[in-house]
Amino acid sequence: MNHFNLSCLTLTLMLGMSACTESINSVAxxxxxxxxxxxxxxxxxxxxxxxxxxxxxxxxxxxxxxxxxxxxxxxxxxxxxxxxxLEPGGTNGTWTHAVPLIHTQLAHDGNVSVSVGDVSQILQQGVDVAVSTVRAVEAVEIDAAPLVFVGFGANAPERGWDDYGDIDLNGKVAIFLVNDPDFSAKVDEPVAGRFGNKRMTYYGRWAYKYEEAARRGALAALVIHEDKAAGYGWSVASSAPGDQFALAGTSGPLPPLLQGWLHYDAANALFAAAGLDLVEQRRLARSDDFTAFELPHVSLNASFNVDLEKIQSQNVLARLxxxxxxxxxxxxxxxxxxxxxxxxxxxxxxxxxxxxxxxxxxxxxxxxxxxxxxxxxxxxxxxxxxxxxxxxxxxxxxxxxxxxxxxxxxxxxxxxxxxxxxxxxxxxxxxxxxxxxxxxxxxxxxxxxxxxxxxxxxxxxxxxxxxxxxxxxxxxxxxxxxxxxxxxxxxxxxxxxxxxxxxxxxxxxxxxxxxxxxxxxxxxxxxxxxxxxxxxxxxxxxxxxxxxxxxxxxxxxxxxxxxxxxxxxxxxxx
Ligand SMILES: [Zn+2]
Known part of the structure; x- marks a missing residue:
C-alpha cells in the first residue's frame, strides 16, 4: 500500500483532524x-x-x-x-500530497556512556554528544555495543575508495569523521582532489554517513564534530539535542537506533583512552589504504525513554x-x-x-x-x-x-x-x-x-x-x-x-x-x-x-x- 495516498477524508476520520476543505474558509x-x-x-x-x-x-x-x-x-x-x-497537482486530483512524520524527543534523564576496559564515562547530552533517534520507538536501549572507527565512512566505487573493507557493522556503533577524505588534505597528498577538493561531495554530509550506517545495519552512528569541516559550530550542532523529526513508514533499511554528533574533545579523549591519537587516525583515514576497525575494549551504552508523536503534514502541489x-x-x-x-x-x-x-x-x-x-x-x-x-x-x-x-x-x-x-x-x-x-x-x-x-x-x-x-x-x-x-x-x-x-x-x-x-x-x-x-x-x-x-x-x-x-x-x- 502506498503510505502517502491517504485522502483528506480518511485523515479526518482517522486522526480527527479538522484540516482539509472546511478550513479553507477560515482564512477568508x-x-x-x-x-x-x-x-x-x-x-x-x-x-x-x-x-x-x-x-x-x-x-x-x-x-x-x-x-x-x-x-x-x-x-x-x-x-x-x-x-x-492552475490545476490541482497533488495525489488523486487533490492539491496536496500527504507526508506522515514522526517527532521524537529523547527523555532528558536518559544517558549515554562509553566504557574503555572497565572505566566508564558518561557522555553528557548537548555537551559531549548531541544524539537523537529517527526510529518510531518508545525507548532507546543499547547495551555494550562495540565501537568501529570508519574514518570518513565513504564507499565511493567511482572514485576507487572504500573505507569499510570486510568490517561488519551489525549491532555496532559506527564513528565517522565529518566532511570528505580530501577536505583538509595538502596539495601534495595523494588524496587531494579525489573528493572535489574544497567542494563538499555528498560523502561528506552527515546525511550520507547515517544512510551508509543504516545500509550496513549499524545500531548507532556518531559523527565527530569539527567546526570547519562541519560548516557550523557546536552550538548549532547541539542546539536541540534529542529532538528529531523523520518520515514515518518509509521503506528501505532501518536507520540507526541512535545517531548524532560526538564533540571533538570527547572523541579525542575517547581515542586517547583507547590508546589512539585522533589526529594521527584522521591522517591515516585520508589514505585509500584505510580500512575501518573496531576500537579495542571500547563499548557504548545508552538508555533513553522516547516521547514519540505522530504528525500528519502535507505538501501542496499545483500544475500548469x-x-x-x-x-x-x-x-x-x-x-x-x-x-x-x-x-x-x-x-x-x-x-x-x-x-x-x-x-x-x-x-x-x-x-x-x-x-x-x-x-x-x-x-x-x-x-x-x-x-x-x-x-x-x-x-x-x-x-x-x-x-x-x-x-x-x-x-x-x-x-x-x-x-x-x-x-x-x-x-x-x-x-x-x-x-x-x-x-x-x-x-x-x-x-x-x-x-x-x-x-x-x-x-x-x-x-x-x-x-x-x-x-x-x-x-x-x-x-x-x-x-x-x-x-x-x-x-x-x-x-x-x-x-x-x-x-x-x-x-x-x-x-x-x-x-x-x-x-x-x-x-x-x-x-x-x-x-x-x-x-x-x-x-x-x-x-x-x-x-x-x-x-x-x-x-x-x-x-x-x-x-x-x-x-x-x-x-x-x-
Ligand atoms: Zn529554507
Missing part, C-alpha cells in the same frame, strides 16, 4: 482578491511582499508542520493556486498542464514550513515567522505560477511544489522523491527558491553546487540577458547544495538549480560585495530561524525579483523545448540519471 480574511490579480508577465515586488506579509503574520504561528499554522498555510496556498487558474508534451514536467519549489513558536525574544515575540526563509521563496513560486499562466501556453507541464518539513530535514521533498506523483525520469528539472536577499539589485547571481549539471549554462545565459554574471558560492566546503529541498530530487538524478540568498554575498549595485556579505552576516547572525526573520516594509526586493526572473526565463526556454538538461560526469548522481534516461526511453508515450 487573508485571501487575495482574485479580480486584482495582475495580468502582467513580469514578477512583481509588491505581490511578493503582500504574500510574505500574510504567511509571516502572527496568525500563521510560524508555520510549524502539523500545527494550526499548517492548516492556515495549506488553505492559503491552495487558494492562491486555485485563483490563478503543457499543451503538447504534458507528460514532461518542470518543477518549481520552495518550502512552506518554518520554526513555529519558541522562547520569547527580548521584545517578547515567540513566533519565528520565516518571512525570508521561506515565505519569500514561496511567494516567488506563486509569482512564477502567475506569470507562466498569464503568458502563452507551453509544450511541457510545470508543477509548483511547496514542501513541508524542510527545516526538519528536507522531509516533505524527500517523501515526494521517494513516491513521486510525476515520474522522476520525465521530470526535466527542478528549480528551488530558498531565501532571497532583500538588499536590492546586484551585478551577479550566486550558483550553489557548481559542477552538477548543464543548467549552470542556462543560468549564465539567463543572467547575461539581465547584464548580470554567475558567481560560484564562496564556501562550497559547507555543502549548501545538500541542505535544501532541491537536493531530495538531485540525489535521484533530477537536474536542479537552487537560488539561496545566503550562499555568498551578491555584488550589490549599492555597496558591492562588501554590502552583500554584510547583508548575509546580519541575516544569519540575527534572524535566520529566529523571531527576527519577519516581514518588513523596508525590504528592497528588486534583486529578488531579478533572481526569480532568471528562473522565469529558463522555464520559458525549457517549457517549449525538447532538450533534457544533463548531469555532468563530476556529479555524484550522474549514474542515477543515466538509469532514469533508460527508463524514459522505455516508457510508453502518452
Amino acid at each position: 480574511d487573508n485571501q487575495v482578491d482574485t479580480a486584482s490579480t495582475p495580468k502582467s508577465e513580469a514578477i512583481e515586488a509588491q505581490r511578493l511582499s503582500d504574500i510574505v506579509k500574510v504567511l509571516a503574520s502572527d496568525e500563521f504561528e510560524g508555520r510549524a508542520p502539523g500545527g494550526p499554522g499548517e492548516v492556515k498555510t495549506i488553505a492559503y496556498l491552495v487558494d492562491q493556486f486555485e485563483s490563478l487558474g 498542464p503543457g499543451s503538447t508534451q504534458a507528460d514532461e514536467t518542470l518543477m518549481v519549489s520552495s518550502h512552506w514550513d518554518a520554526y513555529g513558536q519558541g522562547e520569547p525574544d527580548l521584545q517578547g515575540r515567540t513566533v519565528r515567522p520565516g518571512a525570508n526563509d521561506d515565505a519569500l521563496g514561496t511567494a516567488g513560486v506563486i509569482e512564477l505560477a502567475r506569470v507562466l499562466k498569464a503568458g502563452p501556453p507551453m509544450a511541457r507541464s510545470v508543477v509548483f511544489a511547496v514542501w513541508t518539513a524542510e527545516e526538519s530535514g528536507l522531509l516533505g521533498s524527500a517523501a515526494y522523491a521517494m513516491n513521486p506523483i510525476y515520474p522522476l525520469y520525465s521530470t526535466v528539472a527542478n528549480f528551488t527558491l530558498d531565501i532571497l536577499q532583500t538588499a536590492g539589485p546586484s551585478r551577479d547571481v550566486i550558483l550553489v553546487g557548481e559542477g552538477q549539471s548543464d543548467l549552470e549554462a542556462d543560468l549564465r545565459r539567463a543572467a547575461a540577458l539581465q547584464s548580470r554574471v554567475v558567481t560560484p558560492e564562496n564556501l562550497p566546503e559547507n555543502g549548501l547544495f545538500f541542505r535544501a529541498d532541491h537536493f531530495s530530487l538531485a540525489r535521484q538524478g533530477v537536474p536542479v538549480l537552487l537560488l539561496m540568498g545566503i550562499a555568498g554575498g551578491a555584488d550589490l549595485l549599492e555597496g558591492g560585495r562588501a554590502a552583500g556579505d554584510q547583508w548575509i552576516a546580519d541575516y544569519t547572525d540575527n534572524c535566520y530561524h529566529q523571531t527576527c526573520d519577519a516581514w518588513s516594509a523596508d525590504w528592497d526586493l528588486r534583486g529578488a525579483v531579478e533572481d526569480i526572473e532568471l528562473f522565469h526565463t529558463i522555464l520559458r526556454d525549457l517549457g517549449d523545448s525538447t532538450r533534457w538538461p544533463q548531469l555532468k560526469s563530476s556529479s555524484e548522481f550522474s549514474a542515477i540519471r543515466a538509469e532514469s534516461e533508460m527508463q524514459r526511453a522505455m516508457a510508453p508515450p502518452n
